[in-house]
Amino acid sequence: MANLPKFPIFSLLLLLQLFFEASSSFTPTDHYLINAGSDAPLTTDSDNRKFSGDDSSLPHSVRLSASRTIPLTELDHVSPLYNSVRIFRKPSKYAFQIKEKGVHLVRLHFHRFDSSKFDLSDAQFHVLADGYLLLNEFSGLTMKSLEIREYILWVDSNNLEILFKPLKKSKFGFVNAIEVISAPKDLISDIAQFVDSNGVVKIDGISRNAFETMFRVNVGGSKVTPFNDTLWRTWVTDDGFLESDHGSKEVHFGGRIKYQLGGASREVAPDNVYNSARAIGASNPGVAKEYLAWGFPIVDGYKYLVRTHFCDIASPVLGSLYFNVYVNGDMAIENLDLTTITNSLASPYYADFVVNGENGVVSVSIGHSNWSSPSGVDALLNGIEVFKMSNSLHSLDGMVSANSIMRCRGGNSSFLVLLVAAVGLLVAASVVLRKRFMAVRDSVAWSPLPVDVSEVSLKSTYL
Secondary structure (H helix, E strand, O other): OOOOOOOOHHHHHHHHHHHHHEEEEEEEOEEEEEOOOOOEEEEOOOOEEEEEEEOEEEEEOEEEEOOOOOEOOOOOOOOHHEEEEEEEEEEEEEEEEEEOOOEEEEEEEEOOOOOOOOOOEEEEEEEEEOOOEEEEEEEOOOOOOOEEEEEEEOOOOEEEEEEEOOOOOOEEEEOEEEEEOOOOOOOOOOOOEEEEEEEEEEEOHHHHHEEEEEEEEOOOOOOOOOHHHOOOOOEEEEEOOOEEEEOOOEEEEEOOOOOOOOOOOOOOOOHHHOOOEEEEEOOOOOOOEEEEEEEEEOOOEEEEEEEEEEEOOOOOOOOOOEEEEEEEEOEEEEOHHHHHHHHOOOOOOEEEEEEEEOOEEEEEEEEEOOOOOOOOEEEOOOOOOOOEOEEEEEEEOOOOHHHHHHHHOOOOOHHHHHHHHHHHHHHHHHHHHHHHHHHHHOOOOOOOOOOOOOOOOOOOOOO
């Protein structure tokens, strides 16, 4: 019998790990890339992705339902993806066949354009998807040169419809490109920790909300482009959000990131996020303890999902890193010990927190723990994501529901709000006048008995 080759045990373990990572790579079941206004497919240069034109080359599982749409081509933009645009004169929708129910990424691309036929300042429209209001009175006049809006939706039917509805007959809507991609099941966890001044409470059921990606930041590292992300996301640097960096240092790691079964995957965040970090150097006893803080401007009145990414690429040994995590100034995790969670260095972990949007900012900070070791680092952070959560009206853009937009013929939500307010004032005025009339009529005949009515405070919630 021939002798079998012998392999060291660590080589076998390495092969098993590589096999696991290769076999667990994610391929989306639903993957639609639409180049709006074009009659031909387009392959992008930056990430080699193939977009189908919506004029004649749409896949059979996508339908464009519209009565008056106009394609514009040859708009002379640097990126070929934005050299065409679909104009909507009337309410129009794209319908995507969904093969895998669950979490989906939806990206809408809007690029400013010059045309002799259309004045961009006339563009004002709503965008709705799956019963949620994504954009309310989106205006071409005030938009940036390029806006890519990313949403995360739980799709529980066989079709996902994205509706573009112009406000008035003289207005129009438009879109340059659309992406609809089924996401891995662990992209949005169903459980998070709600954090406020009263403490931390576990909540569940959050994955059924709609989310808008507000910020996606690679802390301590360089910009990550869609080419280097398995879900084609962009991660910006943290320079513009860092509020205090006293005693901080950037940490970079050249080894292999150890993704573990049941832990963070490359779809949660890529290697380029976990192999860099910003850390606080270990301080000597008696030296003032430093904190790192990041601030993100937000719109008040919503709840926000804050995801923090950790990967210990700085500690010399296991069990030497303990630190505290704060969100909006409130303690979110005390004495975070990544060793207990991952049982390994260079193994990623993420934590999700839900907070109320208040004072126009969401803040994240990390700092020294009473258990911190004098060697290594006091604290570190690899990445931050901030997502706006849909409110009780199923809206991500204002206190207007998708149903009210659908019922309003002209699509003008501002007019609808004013109309409702006016009706409310008329009702209130009629009640006051009636009370005064009844008081005058009955003032001689009788006096009402005092009634003790307790006030009930009703607080609406988004969850």
